[in-house]
Structure formats: structure tokens, C-alpha cells
Amino acid sequence: MLLLAMDTATPAVTVALHDGETVVAESSQVDARRHGELLLPAVDRVLKDAGLTLGRVTGLVVGVGPGPYTGLRVGLVTAATFASALGVPVHGLCTLDGLAHASGIEEPFAVATDARRKEVYWARYADSRTRVTDAAVDRPGDIAADLAGLPVVGAGARLYPDAFPDARDPEHQSAAALAALAAEKLAAGDGGFLDPLPMYLRRPDAQVPKNYKVVTPK
Template identity: 90%
Template sequence: MLLLAMDTATPAVTVALHDGDSVVAEDTRVDARRHGELLLPAVDRVLARAGLKLDAVTGLVVGVGPGPYTGLRVGLVTAATFGSALGVPVHGLCTLDGLAYAAGLDEPFAVATDARRKEVYWARYDDSRTRVTEAAVDRPADIAERLAGLPVVGAGALLYPEAFPEARGPEHQSAAALAALAAEKLAAGGEGFLDPRPMYLRRPDAQVPKNYKVVTPK
């Protein structure tokens, strides 16, 4: 088994290789505006560090979000393209699940990432492998009471300490954690993956103007 994992649903452009037992190589760069520029070079670096070629990969793992429209699509389209070219499966995982797994907590907690517009994407967990709510998007003040007393992991929590006083790291997504979680799921029979399609939770930031006039040739 050789899994190539990637996630671009957050400002972290993160890539990792996992051989079924451990992480072979990983690369993470944080830049919310350069997902398209950073992802393929990150893949090249990870493969080079492992001394492998892309055709050695036996499966793809990709974070499906939630996340902003443009950045999220970069990872999903790249994973789908690699999967098609190599003829290997593409396994989708919730981005929040990767952060939860990286946190390694064995108690109830939550994960929150920055959703912009003064909102967070979030979900609750019983432990680092068990999500107990669907991912959602809300203003921090609107969910502060529901998450009171719980540790809250991720950049979204760290941005709003008044709403999440138990905020803690890891701050950014890690493809290494996503790959390790996927390897566990595959070893257990391959259950629990998502379709590799974007989880947006809301409309894109870019919208067609309401009074936009369509001009057609006569």
C-alpha cells in the first residue's frame, strides 16, 4: 500500500505519503491564496523525499472539506486527475476528521476551522476517531454555549478565544494525519470514506450579480 494524501480545504496546502504502516514523507505550506501554485510542487517534493515516482501510488486520499470554494477544488480536482491517470481509488475524508485525528484526544472535544465571514466550520467528536455531529458552519458566538467546557482544536478556535476559551492546536490540517486515518480505515475493511466531492456547506464567495444582463448574439 502506498497512499498519497492531500488537502487544500484550509490555508494549509498539505501532502503526505503513507505506506500502510507509517508516514514516508510529508510537506505542508500555509498560504490561503496560492493553493493552485503550491499543490503540485508539494507532491513533487514528497515523492522526491521518498525516492518514488507517482506511478508507485496505489491509492489517493483527499480532504473533501468543508472549506472555501476555490481552494477546496484544487485538491479534489488534482486527486481525481491522479486517480484517473493511475487507475487507483480516491478516498474522501472530512477535513475536520484529519485535524481531530492529529489532536489525538481520548475525550469529547470539537474541531473548528476558519470559514471566513466571521464564521467557523466545526464538528463535535467523542474522541480523535469518532465524529458525532455532521460538519456545520456557524458564527462562533452562536455555538459557544454548545461547546462550553470542551477543548476546541484548530485555527477557527484560536481565532475566537472569547467563544472558545479551551482553544488548542494543532492549528493547521496535516495530510500525514489524514493519510494515517485512511490507512487505519482501509486496514479495518475500508468503511467510513466519503465520495471525493466538495463539502461546501454554503454558497461560494463569488456570485453572479443579481441584475446581470445576459447578452446573446442575434
């Protein structure tokens, strides 16, 4: 087994290789505006560090979000393209699950990432491997009471300390954690993967103007 994992649903552009037992190589850069520019060089760097070629990859793992429209699509399209070229499967996972797995917390907690517009993407967990709610998007103040007393992992907790006073690491997503979670699921044969389709949870920021002028040929 050799899994190539990637996630661009958050400001972190993160890539990792996992051989089914351990992370072979990984790369993460935090830059919310350069997902398309940074992802392919990160893949090349990880393969070079591992001394392997793309043709050795037996499966793709990709974070499906939730995340902003443009950044999220970069990772999904890249994973789908590699999978098609190599003839290997793509395993989708909720981006929040990667952060949860990396936390190692074995008590109830939540994960919250920055959704912009003064909102967070979030979900609750029973432990680092068990999500107990669907991912959602809300204003921090609207969910603070529901999450009161719980540790909250991720950048969303650090952005809104009044709502989430018990912020925990990691702050940013890690493809290494996402790959490790996928490897566990594959080894156990329990499935639980998502279709590699974008989880937006809301409409994109860019929309067609309602009253634009239609120009037709004469």
C-alpha cells in the first residue's frame, strides 16, 4: 500500500505519503491564496523525499471539506486527475476528521476551522476517530453554548477565543493525519469513506449578478 494524501480545504496546502504502517514523507505550507500554485510542487517534493515515483502510488486520499470553494477544488481535482491517470481509487474523508485524528484526544471535543464571513466549519467528536455530528457552518456565538466545556481543535478556536476558550492543537490540517486515518480504515476494511466531491455547506462567494445585461449577436 502506498497512499498519496492531500488536502486544500483550509489555508494549509498539505501532502503526505503513507505506506500503510507509517508516514513516509510529508509537506505542509499555510497560504490561503496559493493552493493552486503550491500543491503540485508539494507532491513532487514529497515523492522526491521518499525516493519514489508517482507510479508507485496505489491509492489517493483527499480531504473533501468543508472548505471555501476555490481552494477546496484544487485538491479534489488534482486527486481525481492522478487517480484517473494511475487507475487507482480515491478515498474521500471529511477534512475535520483529519484534524480530529491528529489531536489524539480521547474524550468528547469539537473541531472548528475558519469558514470566513465570521463563521466556522465545525463538528463534534466522541474521540479522535469518532465524529458524532455532521459537519456544519455557523457563527461562533451561535454554537458556543452547545460546545461549552469542550476542548475545540483547529484554527477556528484560536480565531474566536471568547466562544471557544479551550483551544487545542493542531491548528492546521495535516495530510499525514488524514493518510493515517485512511490507512486504518483500509486495514480494518470498515469503509467509511466519502465520495471525492466538494463539501461546501453554503453557496460560493462569487455569484452571477442578478441584473446583468445580456448581449446577443445581431
